[in-house]
Amino acid sequence: MTTANDLIHISAADLAERLSSGEVSSVEATRAHLDRIEAVDGDVHAYLHVAADAALERAAEVDRLRAEGDAGLGPLAGVPVAIKDVLCTIDMPSTAGSRILEGWVPPYDATVVRKLREAHLIPLGKTNMDEFAMGSSTEHSAYGPTRNPWDLDRIPGGSGGGSAAAVAAFEAPFALGSDTGGSIRQPAAVTASVGVKPTYGGVSRYGAIALASSLDQVGPVSRTVLDSALLHDVIGGHDPRDSTSIPDTWPSMAAAARAGRREGAMKGMRVGVVKQLNGEGFQAGVTQRFTEALALLEEAGAEIVEIDAPHFEYAIAAYYLILPAEASSNLAKFDSVRFGLRVNPPGGGTVEQVMSATREAGFGPEVKRRIILGTYALSAGYYDAYYGSAQKVRTLIQRDFDAAFGRVDVLVTPSAPTTAFRLGEKLDDPLAMYLNDLTTIPANLAGVPGIGLPIGLAPEDGLPVGIQFMAPARADARLYTVGAALEQILEDRWGGPLLSQAPELAVATAGGTN
């Protein structure tokens, strides 16, 4: 018999099987997750909005379709899912963590959301994030931070801390995220979850509230590699509504993940360790677990090669010019006219003054910082020196990747330089905050895919450490094979998933917390 406790702890793949066999209903699975949210989200604050009634209605509809023997139900029909608040949803507020969009309900669904609905998944709600995805800790959300389920005094990463914390706290089997410089992979690292940034253009961004359009990519967040692959298969593919969407047909990511669990999957795989993203500047326990993971890969038959990527050290500098420049343009749409907040200055004013007062009141400090920086980088007299140079660095980083992928199948780095830091620790030091995305930014600049997954706990603080693999553009499937292979090796050694070692969260009841 499957208990409600089982239903929140099993993988999405297992849950899908039990739904399809009729062992459990979607209403039961959905209710179990809603109850869990009710019990722990007061502390974790992974969600900005929970759509309990709509979720239960949809679940009942899927159960009815299944009872009628509907052959059109997808493999994940009836499985609940959480959605990052950067994605437009026609039936739920979509704020991107900003005060300026408080309560805004979009007139259309993002393509990825539409695909979830068409595959009969059950949206549970919208997850918290740094305002407009600017941050590495979720502390820049206008609605208060999300807390790390491993230690409620610590950050869950960002910008997608809500989605990562939701899956790590068993408040959803999987979730959608977005990754502009690491916002899926870095939260995965600090919460012991899995996250994938697909190839740029591999997943539609229509209806994703844009941060930096040449970098943004939507992707899956989950507890297992296979679950991310299953979700990727639902959301991926060409979208005529996104002009940057790649018209390729894609192989099954789920099949690639399953191939990784077969004997000998890593045999002969050439794995490149990026010299510039290892050792110095990394927490000791991160380096230790990373080195151990490399040894396990080698034991499994992989060939470990050191790779020199001399321009990666310029990635953060280039990123913090390109991103603010694009963000300052993208966020110009928040003008107090067509949607969102309007603040009238005392005594009224011109539309320009209303706009300025609205943006002053509606944007938080990090958003203002990046808009001003981007405006500076794009202004006459500085454009060539800053934005122009950053675009050239982008070419150099792409060339480093090209040279590396001439020698190896995948590149590997730690997913983040440290384990989860304490809330507030880096909030007043933007430069220290920016360094958290040291290892994840190069993939965004080059458009290549990356996967993050847990590799153990750092001995000094007992907190999760993540590893990142990167593959050539369009070779996303290879990441699922490698990720699933390492996941299986590690889980065999641990005797189960790393998340089963996370501390139990206090559970709120009607009478308070016990």
Place this chain on the structure above:
Amino acid sequence: MSEITAEQVAHLAHLARIELSPEEIESLTKELGSIVDNVAKVTEVATPNVPATSHPIPLVNIFRPDVVGETLTQEQALRGAPEHAEGRFKVSAILGEEQ
């Protein structure tokens, strides 16, 4: 140290249409200076012979038949607006007294 001044930040804030407070201008002047100092390292390797990349995956245009697709209704388009009237977005005066 880069020479970012408070006047410059105030000017940028005007260009970006954000009514910053004097305290925000002061703290942003400092922060911007140190951020710009750090990101300026891109100029070390961006030599004239390196081409710029604006888009990570090169694509050519993909065309669809030139027929009307699904569009928002006027009601849907106006639904999220702070103020609207007679089927249009409503704003305050475009020109100030001095204009």
